[in-house]
Amino acid sequence: MNEPIFLAPVFQERIWGGRKLQDLFGYDIPNELTGECWAVSAHPNGQSIVKNGAYQGKTLGQLWSSHQELFHSDSPVFPLLTKILDASDNLSVQVHPDDEYAGKNENGELGKTECWYIVDAEPGAEIIYGHEAQSKEQLVQMMNDAKWDDLLTKIKVKRGDFFYVPSGTIHALGKGIVVLETQQSSDTTYRVYDYDRKDKDGNGRELHLQKAIDVSTVPQAYEPVSYETFNQKGITITQLVSNEFFTVQKWNIDGTADFTANPKYTICSVIDGSGQLIAGDKVYSLSKGEHFILPVDFGPYQMSGTLELIISRE
Template sequence: MYPLKFKPILKERLWGGTKLKDVLGKPIDSDITGESWELSGVQGDISEVANGPLEGISLKELIVDHGEKLLGKSVVERFGTEFPILIKFIDAKQDLSIQLHPNDDLAKERHNSFGKTEMWYIMDADPGAKLIVGFNKNVEKEEYIHSLEKGTLLELMNYEEISEGDTFFINTGKIHAIGAGTLLAEIQQTSDITYRVYDFDRKDKNGNLRELHTSLAVDAIDYELKDDFKVAYANKKDVVNTMVDCPYFKTNFLDLDGDLYQDISKRDSFTIYMCVGGEATISNDWGSAAIKRGETILIPACSSNVNINTHGAKLLEVTI
């Protein structure tokens, strides 16, 4: 139960670019890779261990074989053998579609899936890069439908300028889009359910417009104007800074100039470290693994401590 690294699952996307390769060093030949799935339990895209004696073993096999030792007792009680979160790095060379995700109840009813609450940490942003997050005013359902029919949806959108370190929490029902020129880390519920409502009339490589989910989205959207998405968090050096604490995941920010030791014996959950800057070596009771910007490590729940050795690293620490 040493610190586990996993093979990235790389996804070409219409809007993808080369930053996952050029900036984060992912093993990519394509010029349109948009996503690196770092840790996934999504059916058909199950992560495999990349280091140590367990190399080649799937995350699903690890959960079946090690259960509570890997995930934690409370996590197994809630999710069984399902891994509850999906960890990604995303490179948007072009704007992503305007979309939203259903809540747990709607996703269960329609797709037998979890909903998709997510958060973004901005790792790099080109000058002028923006996100779309929510509406710029309270909107009636009929007004939204009319804007789709007239092609004026963009006039209702709220635009947020971004820079490195900005963090956003995207709850279910909130309409959103990642803008061109953005490299980010994403933490989300394990779900691939997305309702795409506008795609800038783009065509895929075969000349086809991508599918829209207009009717499904109408009853899933939160039409109310809410300023609840920009995460304000402390950024104190060499300590654990809370970013997001929601029912689906907890994320802390670690900006380290030196070593950090943590007793995690009472933490009834696995711990994930996403490196968003610098490099470090992360150790637990049974071993260690090196991590650099753009890499991810899973610390099993049975670990009693974690020791981070570094001369400079920025890490997202994720637990359930």
């Protein structure tokens, strides 16, 4: 049986970052403006490193290209990217392209559809999720007139909320929010508005207005979200979203749960609690902030303890 693949994350400095990735997860962050933990990533801008087993020291990208027996995927690149974001200040208002637009305009990069599980939120914290414009002409006019309060739709959030953010959705995390983000493996973002902030050199940050207008969904379309929940011994599984880009679930383990081998590889992120992964005669410790991949046909196995995990698959 293959081993689980535990991964060391990559941290990214951001103007809106802070210290919560250390405070909440115990990560050894590089500085006081650490905004992103790229936890499971094979993207060239930040690759996770294998921490254990026969592939220790390899990047996830190397594993994907040279050991497809672990994944059995038709995708030419590792298709998903799991992040944890610390929005200690407001993120820029932004929008992402779909696969077709990104492929033509961003050197073959994937588009970026994503989703957010709210891990932590200060009282009153809110996100921007969509807009009120009814036509592209109205969108452009409201942007040109800087009518941001009228244009942008704001929603208050709390721990445990979930949002699906397809490409074309104007969005932003607000101050005081920590999310686990599952997304396509893309680093393409079109910045719409940035509160007139300056970068560390005193310059206004670049906006990408024409590309943002090109790709924004107008009028805003909201896909209904309906959660399916499955209960079995030791575990409650909540399916948060399942579509052509990814399937994302929340697992709540209380006690011991038994699993059979899955024909798909599985990305696992422990967002709270502690416990163990038991496979045959091997026992792996699981703690908050750990990220790992279960290869194709890994199992049977057990998870025990009190654990909250976010699970994703192609």
